[in-house]
Amino acid sequence: MLGYSAIILFSLALPGLQAAARPPAQFELIGSRYFYIEKNTTLDWFEAARTCRRMGGELATIQSQQELHQIVPKLEWDSKYWLSLNDLLHEGTFVSISSAQPEPFFNWRKGQPDNYNFNEHCVRAINYYMYDSPCDSKARFICEA
Template sequence: MHNFGILFIWALAACILWQGFFAKGQSGYICLIEDPKQNQYDSICLTELSSRLSEVVKAQNEGNKKLERLEVKIEKTQDKLLQEVQSKLEGQHANMEAKLEDSLLAVKTKLEGQQVVLTKLKVSQAKLEGSLLAVQAKLENQLQAVVNQLQAMSNKMDAAKVAVHAITIQSGFELIGTRYFQIVKEEVNWETAERRCREMGGYLASFRNEEESNAIRPRHGDYDYWLGINDQENEGHYVSVASQKPAPFLKWARGEPDDTNHEQNCVYWYNGEMSDIDCKTDAVYFICQADKET
């Protein structure tokens, strides 16, 4: 860069001297000095040109020195600015790191606190579940005790009812299970069977459950027996004639009931299963019960 500057100044100086110290006359270039005869050769002023060039070189050297000093000063200023910027950036980076570490520590502390709370909640939940299970087991045991007591009372009441019925029971009825029944082998229609049971002091039978049905089954032989159950008043709703309530136990044979024409409204029993047929059918035996409960 300096070499190019020197070359440029030398060229500039030559141009100035060429234009400033020479004038073009009729016979060529002349030197514009007081003593044009000294050191003059072929219209060129060597002495004046040498002096001027020396001044230019001196000025160039001084300019170079100033330029060098300026460059040193700029370099020092740049280094100082760089150091200040670097120091400031390092300080900001340190502050950012400190703030980030503090934030992370706060988040970690908060998470640890939440974990402690969650652990306590889990422990409390486990204790509560254990307490609930214990209470549930206790209630179930108490409920079962109440059920057992009620069953015992029911059995006692049934036994008392049987004893009362035994006192006033009509002849011909026998105790089968917990109730009194009479199996009558007379072939009659349903209305006749219902009337005959009333005449005997009882009602056309209706079983409470399958245990009663199974208890009577060995005694009935290979015959059909009328039961005190029908749906004459409301098709499909079978009631007991003894209690006038819905029949508590119905065990239908396969395909029964099959009252397609709404004419089979009375129920008969065979071999532990029930079917519906026309109430006017008169070739069926019947079973009476001594009480009017079902």
């Protein structure tokens, strides 16, 4: 699984990491950055990442508490949304899919991350909190451009 995940991560982070000067049409300005919030379709984490790339963005990384508070009102309450963060390459070290670097902001729910059943490597947001979850489970997703 780890080797396959590394190949997928590498292929998802290939050319085009730089955001375009103009955000794609479906993206909206929330705070100081552009996001697309999928409110209907649920996908696994890998397909959500590919979908964001096809749209001209990437899975979102929330950069601060302020940004989280600007995004949450746009989300369906109690729904699950994939974010960019994952620990597929090194258990317990959550990195962004685009930078492969640890991110400065996490808002983990109490007891998270817990890697339940040793199978939770991708991060979902539910309301104001982040949870580690199985990457092959389905959720809505948030893209950034």
